[in-house]
Amino acid sequence: MNRTVMIVDDSLFIRKILRGILVENGYIVAAEAGSGIEAMRNLHSNHPDVILLDIILPDSNGLDLLESIISACPNSKVVVCSSIGQPLVIRKTLDLGAKAFIQKPFTPEKVAEVLKSLED
Template sequence: MSNAKVMIVDDALFMRNNLGTILRDKGYTVVAEAASGIETMKKLHACDPDIIFLDIILPDANGIQLLDFIHKMKPQAKVILCSAIGQEAIVKKGLDLGARFYVQKPFSPEKIAEALESLGE
């Protein structure tokens, strides 16, 4: 169990709901959800997440580029990339830019637990 605050960034509502349920069941607090890059940038100011689950493909942004913005705004936040695309070069770039873990969709509660454990959570 953790008291870490989590932000979920994904354009699909069902994915945000699914991930939110898994996280809440594990004792995490979901402090914000965002469906786009712009929404992420706005909400990042208002909340102070410890962990951010970040989709790579968003309607108005590239998650890899958004990762740079997140690190500038909230350098202490641990980012976990979460995407259906398994393009190795894009995932590697995200990890090189500071993302801590990558989870491929569709994900299981066990895979989310593994990602959180990799953060020391």
């Protein structure tokens, strides 16, 4: 079962909402990161099962970050969570190895559903 999750989003507001949804659904929030640099730093110490990743961050190109995360932590499942809705971008993230895409704004049900779908 996927127990631990890391949330990467530059918005504290979004992080807290995601944390609320995750905790309610029985997950453990292993770490929160507000930037790409923080995400990479936390990755090694936490090895989360799942990473919820916003790909618009002030300090990094989201797609590059996605690649770095996947190569640094191949066992973590990355779910991209973004308001970019262009099909091309969504395809690209999935091609790079993301397991799913959550469109912002999201509902708690959608987040729970996507996380459940990742269970083996």
